[in-house]
Amino acid sequence: MRLLIARPMTAAVEARACAEFDVEIRGSTTPLTSDDMFRALTEFDVVVPTLGDQFSAQIFAAVPTPRCKLLANFGVGYNHIDVAAARNVGVAVTNTPGAVTDATADIAMTLLLSTTRRAGEGERLVRSGHWQGWHPTQMLGQHVTGKRVGIVGMGRIGQAIARRCHFGFGMQVAYQSRSPKNVDFPADFIPDLKALAAQVDFLVLAVPGGAETRHLINASVLEAMNPSGLLINIARGEVVDEAALIAALQSGQIAGAGLDVYEFEPAVPQALCDMENVTLLPHLGTATEEVRTDMGHMALDNVAAFVVGRPLPNPV
Secondary structure (H helix, E strand, O other): OEEEEOOOOOHHHHHHHHHHOEEEEOOOOOOOOHHHHHHHHHHOOEEEOEOOOOEOHHHHHHOOOOOOOEEEOEOOOOOOEOHHHHHHOOOEEEOOOOOOHHHHHHHHHHHHHHHHOOHHHHHHHHHHOOOOOOOOOOOOOOOOOOOEEEEEOOOHHHHHHHHHHHHHHOOEEEEEOOOOOOOOOOOEEOOOHHHHHHHOOEEEEOOOOOHHHOOOEOHHHHHHOOOOOEEEEOOOHHHEOHHHHHHHHHHOOOOEEEEOOOOOOOOOOHHHHOOOOEEEOOOOOOOOHHHHHHHHHHHHHHHHHHHHOOOOOOEO
């Protein structure tokens, strides 16, 4: 069986792939083009795609009888794959849950702390050479300890963020999800998103991407937030109506935002880049050597199971 890995991986993952499979590892770090995806579906038995490789219904319609029978996605999110269309042409889809939880939660805290304490703005000031020294009212930010945080989406990652907030910073936790969760720390379930937004200091997004959550954070939710409120997004860019967010930030409707993902990624609006009260990261959620290697091995575990006819460990 022929395996295609859509982008370069860590050395450990590439070494295993080369040792165990008849593999081609694409050298480019950019997403697959339409031609690339057509080739992937027609010339390979298994493909390891990742974020940005848009296996849409149109792609599967163009290849109604694909040679490929498994998309072993590298990543927990798979909204770039039309799973229903894949299944209709006999292509299974897997993902890599669990491996990303702690690293993504850590990035949420990085964004929260950086934005509340104006760390990005302060670093830019020092690097510019314009810092004139400490004084009592220099760059006053917001305290995190003891504040109230709202988590939108209380799955693995949402719970990991909530634990860090509660146990690490003594924060009061509230959350919105499809149903109440049984968690090992105090947390208030608030099913109405706007009600949650109105009651917290920081709103942190940890929901999957896809049609159900597109523009979940819209103008009305942003209007419900407190003027001192901060929005933190480590989910998917399209969860936030980016134009509405820019308007809310420019008008002072909310105090700031910390973003690791963007609606039209990798394009980032200049308006966001121009704002000192916005922390911008280049989708670093899972960007550690250990985590990316774990993700790669999990994807290859799905490939290995498929090759020998075992049940797939992580079907979606």
